[in-house]
Amino acid sequence: MTEPAPLSDTDQKVLKRLRRIEGQVRGLQRMIEEGRDCHDILIQLSGVRNALDAAGEQILEQYASGCRAHPGETVTPQDVVRAVKLLRG
Amino acid sequence: MTEPAPLSDTDQKVLKRLRRIEGQVRGLQRMIEEGRDCHDILIQLSGVRNALDAAGEQILEQYASGCRAHPGETVTPQDVVRAVKLLRG
Amino acid sequence: MTEPAPLSDTDQKVLKRLRRIEGQVRGLQRMIEEGRDCHDILIQLSGVRNALDAAGEQILEQYASGCRAHPGETVTPQDVVRAVKLLRG
Amino acid sequence: MTEPAPLSDTDQKVLKRLRRIEGQVRGLQRMIEEGRDCHDILIQLSGVRNALDAAGEQILEQYASGCRAHPGETVTPQDVVRAVKLLRG
Numbered sequence A, B, C, D: 001m002t003e004p005a006p007l008s009d010t011d012q013k014v015l016k017r018l019r020r021i022e023g024q025v026r027g028l029q030r031m032i033e034e035g036r037d038c039h040d041i042l043i044q045l046s047g048v049r050n051a052l053d054a055a056g057e058q059i060l061e062q063y064a065s066g067c068r069a070h071p072g073e074t075v076t077p078q079d080v081v082r083a084v085k086l087l088r089g
Helices: A009-033 A038-064 A077-088 B009-033 B038-064 B077-088 C009-033 C038-064 C077-088 D009-033 D038-064 D077-088
Strands: none
Touching: A009 A038, A009 B009, A038 A077, A038 B038, A038 B077, A038 D077, A077 B038, A077 D038, A077 D077, B009 B038, B038 B077, B038 C077, B077 C038, B077 C077, C009 C038, C009 D009, C038 C077, C038 D038, C038 D077, C077 D038, D009 D038, D038 D077
16 A cells, blocks of 8 residues: 555644544543533533534545545545535434 | 442443543544545544434433432433533534 | 313424524525525525524423423423434434 | 526425425424424424435535536535535534
C-alpha cells in the first residue's frame, strides 16, 4: 500500500478534536463513577455529541477536496451527498 | 458530600458502553493517521454517534428511577422532559 | 368511546404550531415549483424540522401530565422515557 | 427573472413527498383534536420528521447536479458541504 499523503491542516484539527472528545468521554465515565448530578452528566453527553457532529463536518470538508486513501481521485458533488448519508447512518 | 449510592446495573452498562465509545474514538484517530478510506471513517463516526445516543437513552432510563446524586428525591415525569431537553442541547 | 378531555393550553399551542408547519411545508412546495435558490429551500426545510422538534417537546410536556386518551391514568417517568424512544423512531 | 429550468424527476419526487408530509401534519392535528393516544401521536410525528429528512436528502441530491435558480452554474463538492450545514441549521 503506497504511503498516504501527509496529514492536512484539517486532518490535524480533526485529530485534535477527537482527542478532546476522547477526554470528554473519560470525563463522563468519572462523573458516573462519582455519582455526579444527572443533569450535569446529560449536559456533558450533549456536548460530546455536538463535538462529534462538528468533527463529522470537518471530515466532510476534508473529503470534499479529496480522500487521502485515493490520491489523485476527484471527489464529485454526488460523492459528498453519498458521504452525508453514511454519516447519518 | 455523602457517599453516592452504589453503581446500579444500568450505570455499569453505561460505563461499559462509554469505555467502548472511548476505544472507538481512538480507533477513529488511528484511521485518520493511517489515511484510511474516508467512507470507512464516516461509517465509524456514525457508529460512535449512535452508541452515544444509546448511552444517552440508558442514562435517561437510570435517571427516571432516581439520580444517585440526590438519593431519596423522586424524579417526576416533568423532570424527565427537562432532562430530554438538556440531552438535545 | 367516551368524549376526550377538552384541549389543554399546551394542546392549543401544539395545534397552532402544527398549522404553521403545514403552511411552511406548502411554502417549501411553492419554492421548488418556482425554482427558488436551493440554499433558501434548505434553510426553509431546516426551519420546518426545528419547528417539528419543538412540537415534539411540547407533546412530551403535555404527555408528562397525562394523556387525554387515558384520563385518570398516571404517566410515570419511565413512560416518558419510552415516549422519547418513540419520538426518536 | 428568467424562467427557471423545468422541474426535474427528482423535483417531482420531492414535491410528491412534501404533499404527503403536508397531509401527515394535518393528520397530526386531527389526532390531537380527537384526543388520540399520545404514543400514536408521537409515532406519527417521528414519521413526519423521517419523511422530512428524506426530502432533505433528495433536495441535496438534486442540488449536487445544479440549482435550477442558477442554470449553467457548476456546484462544487464544497458547495454541497455548505448546503449540508444549512440543512442542519
